[in-house]
Amino acid sequence: MKNTQHERDLLQIPDQFQQLLTRKKEKAATDLHSCVGTLESTDLIKLDALFRERTSMDWSRDWSRENPLTLVPRSVGEEVKETILCLATFHPNGYFRERALRALEESDSYSSLPFLLLRCMDWVREVREVANHLVRSKISPEHASSFVSHLPILFKWMESERADKRLVEEIFTMLMEEGAALIKGTASNLSKIRHFSYRLILKGGRATQNQLMEWMKREREPHSRLLLYRSFKENLTEDAFKAAYPVLKHDRFPQIRSDVLRRYHSIYTEDDNEVRNALFDRSGMVRSVARYLMREKGVADLAAIYREAIKEETSLRGAILGLGETGGAGDAERILPFLARSEPGVVKASIRSLSLIGGCYQKELIELLNHEHRGVAKEARRALKHIGYDAFEERIHGIYAGASNVHTALQCAVLLGALPKWTGIRYSIEMCASTEPAIRELGRHQVDRWLRTFNKTFTVPTDVQKNRVKEALQKHGDALSPEVHRELAFCLK
Numbered sequence: 001m002k003n004t005q006h007e008r009d010l011l012q013i014p015d016q017f018q019q020l021l022t023r024k025k026e027k028a029a030t031d032l033h034s035c036v037g038t039l040e041s042t043d044l045i046k047l048d049a050l051f052r053e054r055t056s057m058d059w060s061r062d063w064s065r066e067n068p069l070t071l072v073p074r075s076v077g078e079e080v081k082e083t084i085l086c087l088a089t090f091h092p093n094g095y096f097r098e099r100a101l102r103a104l105e106e107s108d109s110y111s112s113l114p115f116l117l118l119r120c121m122d123w124v125r126e127v128r129e130v131a132n133h134l135v136r137s138k139i140s141p142e143h144a145s146s147f148v149s150h151l152p153i154l155f156k157w158m159e160s161e162r163a164d165k166r167l168v169e170e171i172f173t174m175l176m177e178e179g180a181a182l183i184k185g186t187a188s189n190l191s192k193i194r195h196f197s198y199r200l201i202l203k204g205g206r207a208t209q210n211q212l213m214e215w216m217k218r219e220r221e222p223h224s225r226l227l228l229y230r231s232f233k234e235n236l237t238e239d240a241f242k243a244a245y246p247v248l249k250h251d252r253f254p255q256i257r258s259d260v261l262r263r264y265h266s267i268y269t270e271d272d273n274e275v276r277n278a279l280f281d282r283s284g285m286v287r288s289v290a291r292y293l294m295r296e297k298g299v300a301d302l303a304a305i306y307r308e309a310i311k312e313e314t315s316l317r318g319a320i321l322g323l324g325e326t327g328g329a330g331d332a333e334r335i336l337p338f339l340a341r342s343e344p345g346v347v348k349a350s351i352r353s354l355s356l357i358g359g360c361y362q363k364e365l366i367e368l369l370n371h372e373h374r375g376v377a378k379e380a381r382r383a384l385k386h387i388g389y390d391a392f393e394e395r396i397h398g399i400y401a402g403a404s405n406v407h408t409a410l411q412c413a414v415l416l417g418a419l420p421k422w423t424g425i426r427y428s429i430e431m432c433a434s435t436e437p438a439i440r441e442l443g444r445h446q447v448d449r450w451l452r453t454f455n456k457t458f459t460v461p462t463d464v465q466k467n468r469v470k471e472a473l474q475k476h477g478d479a480l481s482p483e484v485h486r487e488l489a490f491c492l493k
Contacts, residue, residue, distance in 0.1 A: 010043055014051050019086055026073040033076075033083040040190060041152040044114050051090035053450070063093035068100040082107055086115040094124040101130045110146040112466075113138060117153045120167065121160040123245035139174055144181035147171055151185065151196035162204055176204035183234040191221040197272025198224055202231050209235065211231050213244060222253035229256050238267060249274070254283035257346055261286065265293050272297065279305060280318025287322055303327045310334055317349045333358050339364055351376070355383035362389050370399055374407035381411040385418065394418055397427065406436055413439050417446040422461035424470035440479075445479070451487050466492055 013035060019028035039047070068088040072081045084224070088100035101119060104112050115139075128414050138146075147154065154171060157163045175182055182204075185197030198215065201207050209232045216228040228247075236244070241263060248260045258436035261278050268274070278290035279302070291302050299305075299457060303326040309319035311334075320338060323331050338350040351368065366389070368380040393416065400412035416427035418437065428450060431443025461469070477485050 002371055009080040010047060011050065013047060013087070017051075019089075020071040021082065025071070026075055029073050029076050029080050030148065032087065036083050036087065039151045041114055042192060043191075044099060044118065045153060048090050048118050051087075055313050063091065064095040066096055066099075068096060068103055073320070076086055079109075079111075082112060083110060086112050088278075089115045089119050089131055093476070094122075094127055097122065097124070098127050098130055100199065101127065101134060105134060110138065110143055113146050114150045117150055117157065121157055121163045123162060128162065128164070132167055136167060136170075139171055140180040141174060144175055144178045145184065147175060148181045148188075148197060150183040151355055152192045155196050155199075158406075165198040172200060172203070176200055176206070179204075179206065186215055191224065194219065195221065195224045195227065198227055202227075203468055209240070217247060222256075226255055229259070233259070233263070241267070242360055254281075254285040257281065257283065257286050258289045261289055261293070276305070277315075279322055280309065280315035282318065284321070284325065287318065287325065289321075291326070291448065303331070307331070307334065316341075317345050320346065320353050321470065324356040326347075327353075327357060329357055332361065334362070339368065344376050347371070347373075347376050348379040350380045351383050353387045358387065362387065362393075366392055366395055367398070369396070369411050370408050372405070373407075377407050377411045381415055384415060389415060390419060391475055393423065406438065407434065408443070409434075410438055413442055417442065421450070421457055421459050422465040422469070425488075426465075426469045429469070429472040429480070430476050433476035447484060449489070450493075461492075 011283045011303050013032065016028050016032050016035075019025065020032075022028070039263065068085055068091075071088065072084045082104065085100050085103050089097050089104075091097050091100065097119065101116070101248045104116070113135075116131050116134050119127055120135055122128045122131065154168055155210075157168045158165070163317035182197045182201050185193050185199070188197070189195050212228050212232045219228065229251075241248075245260065245264060249257060249264070251257050251260070257278075261275065264274055270296075273295075275290050277295070278286050281287050281290065294302060304324060306319045306323035306326060309315055310323060316338075320335055327334075332354060335350050335353050338346050341347055341350075342373065347368070351365060352363070362384060365380045365383050365387075369377050369384075369468060371377050371380070396412050397413055400409055403409035403412065411432050413427070417424050419427070425447070428443050432438050432447060434443065436438045469488075473480075473485065473488060473492075480488070
């Protein structure tokens, strides 16, 4: 998986920290200060682990006797000094971490708070005790917002076996009693801070049903919406549910839409329209719930409803998906024509339904690997992996070799590399020589995986298969490292 620029910067911080031991310490200190100032709580949690993994304890000095202040250049200001001391609390040496914490004791700034909170979970008791003392001294309602900004660390604290649970409960109590900082946290740009703010508000029990519903309406993250919905759904009166239904039934999270549909059906047992409409929902979960409710009403042949909708071309995508879930092999003829439609959503639904119904439609699906829309090509690849495609390797390789776009070549490459042991490896070797970086990386990954699992199966290659692998090595072997080339050659003996 490729790192974003932000993630790459995070990975470089431990290396930059070591520059504080060199003549470039002043530049390293200012660079570290600039970088750390952009980090959120979740970044600092990762950074704490990175320091343990990547910061060497073998530097040529006894860190148990070192003073963290020696890392701070004389020319820098107090803010940069505090940043260096904060990062020193991540050092692998426990004595050094403890001294860094004590050096921060004189600071009134709250910028060190997340570092102190993380050390409250330290594996060394003495370090934890110092960190607990410093955090306790900062618990104050006027600074509640600082604690809300680091709720992800506080909730991680709750899961730690080493941390003092009484202290974190003291912090939570302060935040729930103060209230305003948590309300502000529900408007944070960071989804985790919003989520944990909701959790503490719900724990405090001070939010009204209207507030919870308003937060749910504006919340973008589905799991937070589900948390809020569950908090008020049991106490939602029938009238309040009716008023909120037009919004709730369109929620983006299928789990919420499914629950809302059940509630609606329990209130309006005679009204089948909403349940019938839900048969064509974009989510398989909601369609499944709708079919269950229809069967409860005595409707047995649900496939007939989908066939009629396809015939009339109403709610087409949902109808095609629904027929794939309820129909039989004979319904494939109703679905096949839609593979040629211009709407990618309809084509993808048709592919998925054909893979569910079963049958011999590999040729039609293979041609869709060359579709201009990458989502369609990806759906075709998934369907082929589900129904099987081994007999069509030459055709897939032909599409791979002549692909006019990267996504087609990539989907074909995935299929070719997943062929049986002695068939797929020659294609993986060929991919390693591709000029397209994504395919080249995939090929190398497939070759490495093949070598790692070579001894787990004892399939003997045919002479034809062995010769084809040798030809691939001869033609594309220069793209492999000498070590990998030797390993593959050895496997062919």
